[in-house]
Amino acid sequence: MRRLAADYTGFFHWLHEHWGDVVYFEVPNGGHCAVFDPDIAEEALGRSPELFQKDTPEFAFEVIQSPCLARTPFGDEHRRLSDLMVTAFTPERTAAFRRIAVSEASSFAEELAAGSTVDFRAEVERYTWNALTTSMLGAGRELGPGPGLAMMRAAKLSFIVFAMPGYRLLRKLPLPHDLKARRAIKPLDAAVYDSIRKARDPDSRETSLIAHFVQATERGESDWSFGSDSEIRDEAYAAFVGAWDPAVHAMAYIPHYLSRNPGVRARLEEEVDRVAGDRPLRAEDLDRLPYAEACFNELLRLQPAAPLLVPRRAVRDTSLGGYFIPRGTLVDVVTHVMHRRVDHWRDPGEFRPERWLEGQACPWGVYRPFGIEPRGCKGVPLGMAVLVAGLAALVRKWRLEPESDELPADGLEVGILSSPIRTRVVSREAA
Ligand code: HEM
Numbered sequence: 001m002r003r004l005a006a007d008y009t010g011f012f013h014w015l016h017e018h019w020g021d022v023v024y025f026e027v028p029n030g031g032h033c034a035v036f037d038p039d040i041a042e043e044a045l046g047r048s049p050e051l052f053q054k055d056t057p058e059f060a061f062e063v064i065q066s067p068c069l070a071r072t073p074f075g076d077e078h079r080r081l082s083d084l085m086v087t088a089f090t091p092e093r094t095a096a097f098r099r100i101a102v103s104e105a106s107s108f109a110e111e112l113a114a115g116s117t118v119d120f121r122a123e124v125e126r127y128t129w130n131a132l133t134t135s136m137l138g139a140g141r142e143l144g145p146g147p148g149l150a151m152m153r154a155a156k157l158s159f160i161v162f163a164m165p166g167y168r169l170l171r172k173l174p175l176p177h178d179l180k181a182r183r184a185i186k187p188l189d190a191a192v193y194d195s196i197r198k199a200r201d202p203d204s205r206e207t208s209l210i211a212h213f214v215q216a217t218e219r220g221e222s223d224w225s226f227g228s229d230s231e232i233r234d235e236a237y238a239a240f241v242g243a244w245d246p247a248v249h250a251m252a253y254i255p256h257y258l259s260r261n262p263g264v265r266a267r268l269e270e271e272v273d274r275v276a277g278d279r280p281l282r283a284e285d286l287d288r289l290p291y292a293e294a295c296f297n298e299l300l301r302l303q304p305a306a307p308l309l310v311p312r313r314a315v316r317d318t319s320l321g322g323y324f325i326p327r328g329t330l331v332d333v334v335t336h337v338m339h340r341r342v343d344h345w346r347d348p349g350e351f352r353p354e355r356w357l358e359g360q361a362c363p364w365g366v367y368r369p370f371g372i373e374p375r376g377c378k379g380v381p382l383g384m385a386v387l388v389a390g391l392a393a394l395v396r397k398w399r400l401e402p403e404s405d406e407l408p409a410d411g412l413e414v415g416i417l418s419s420p421i422r423t424r425v426v427s428r429e430a431a
Contacts (some may be wrong), residue, residue, distance in 0.1 A: 001027055009307050012036075012334045022321045024329070028165040032311070032330045033320065036341070038365035040321035041333040045312060045372040049074040052312035052331050054375060062158065062178045063151055063185055066231045068238035070310075074375065080223040085239070085378040087222070088212040094381050096207040097135045098283035101385040104131040105393035106281055112398060114427040119420035120400065121408070124251040124390070125149070131386045132243050136236055137195040138208040143187055148244060150184035153177055155241060192233045210236050243379050246305030247386050250296060252408050253303050254391060255400035255423045257295075257351050264353055265399070267291055269428070272392050281396065286388050292395075294356035296387045300369035302351060303407075307336035309371055335368045399426045 004011045004027065012034060015023045021037035035041050044052045056071045069081045108127035112118065129145040154177040161170050198204055199211035200218070213232050216222040226232045258265040271291045276282075311330040318325050325331070340348040344366045346355070356362070370377035377383070394400065403422040 009336045012308070012332075012337055016334070016337045022323050024323075029162060029167065030328060030330060031326065032332055033323075033325055034332045034334055035320070036334055036337045037321065038338055038344070038363075038368075041338070041368070041372065042365050044320055044331050045309070045333060045375065048318075049312075049374055051315055051318055053315055055311045055313040055330055062154060063181055064234045064237050064241075066234040068235050069378065070238050070242055079374075082374070082378060084213070084216060084222045084224040087216065088209055089381050093207050093212065094385075095283060097382045098286055098385045098389070100134045100139075101131045101382075101389035102281050102283050102286070102393070104134065105386075105389040108390065109393040109397050112425045114398075114425060114430065116425050117403070118423055118425060120255055120402070120423040121248070121252050121419075121421045124248050127390055128244055128247040128251065128386055131389075132240060132247065132382075133191075134208075135382055136209040136240055137191055138198070138206050138211065141191045141195075143191060147185045147188040148240070150177075150181040151237070152241065152245060154181035189233065192236055193229060196229050196232055209239065239379065242377075243383060247383060249303070249305040250299055250387055251390055252421060253299055254394070255402045255421065256407055257299060257302075258395075259399075259401050261351050264295065264351065265395070268295060268391075269395050272395050276392070276396065281389070281392055285392065286385060289388055289392055290357060291353060292388050292391050293384065294353035295391060296384065297356045297362075297367075297369075298351055298353040301339045301345075301367060302349075304335040304339060304369045306369070306371070307334065309333040309335065309368070333368070333372070338366050338368065341366065395428075397428060399428055399431045400424070401426055 003014070015025065015034050016036045021035070022040060023034045023036075025032050025034065035044065053073050054071065069078070069085055072078045072081055104127060108123065108130075112123070125145050129148055133141060133143060133148075154175075157175070157177045158171070161167050161175070164170065192210065195206075195208060195210045196214055199206050199208070199214035204211060204215075210232065213226065213235060217225045226235070258268070268291055271289060275285050275288045309332070311332050314325050314327055314329045314331065316327045318327075320331070339345075342348055344363045370380055401424040403424065408421050409419060
């Protein structure tokens, strides 16, 4: 536990180096089986999702009471709810999400001031919050990220409580972070219910994710129907929690990787300048920025937003990769190790976006930043639009120089980063 708490990802690299591709270990909340091999990961999560069920404790997100897609056990209900989420990404709605991402990204880059020093983590929290809440709720909501921050802190503290002995008892106490989250979330609740009400208007042309939930279920276009508005609210919150944290996480590393790799930065600047020239960035440009997208593939390889996929619980005694797995074992697929395996990747420690533009760059099944189907991420088009638009808008104007050489550290904040990322904003013209 000491080793795990002190260096979360280092602990799993140590397990892999010393014990191999499948490792059983115990902590107070039970037996775990860490998986570092892509075929065994696919065997469990891809081929037997009904046997290895996602194990998100129901109390982890106190402000979300309904099961939601991310927590619904694999089976018909999960299939129907997945379908509802995936069908949100029609060409029309995806184009609308991209326009929102580009517009918010342009404001984000415009608001930075040359020569200033900012906390880059707070900046990307605000940008990704604006882009995601506008996509999910619709335009015209002037909410800062306060409610989301309180909700994320409460969720993360709950996971820590979950790993402690006596967690069931602890969880029944009125914990201060939950009380704070309940209070802080009120303005967001008001905005969500307002968005649901507006989407019910038969003349509504709203393209938000919430409007899709409401309209697809009301018009009978979907096999899934929500029982109440609070279920719709919970689904939107769950999608939001699942989307915001990884987006902040991925963007927060940009200054470090670009300032350490001036060749990559120069190629990225050249691509963005060539595509957008002197005019404002447009949504259609996102398709013409393959190098910017490759930068995120590479960032998510080295710094996956989920270094460990959500643990899956074996629902009965079984075997995995030829090893006996007792019922109740939690299976942890460790992407942070898989993404850096020397036997699968050339120069795995190097930040080299070019590898994504060369054939054979990604060995099959070893790259899992969006999880594993059928329980993989359902929001990739929106997530990638937010990331690529943010990066393109930044590099058009600025070079970002972090004050410290240290990589952002894991912790309790959104994006699992614990401290501010003090970053100098340098105008490209002055650089
Ligand atoms: C860069 C952004 C994103 C990253 C890196 C990311 C990553 C992930 C990962 C790793 C998982 C699988 C977790 C596991 O199996 O343990 C996942 C699941 C999920 N993601 Fe994302 N995500 C992103 C954005 C989004 C967005 C924008 C949405 C919604 C609009 C979304 C909705 C979901 C949902 C609903 C699931 C659960 C699927 C299920 O359990 O069947 N994600 N995501």
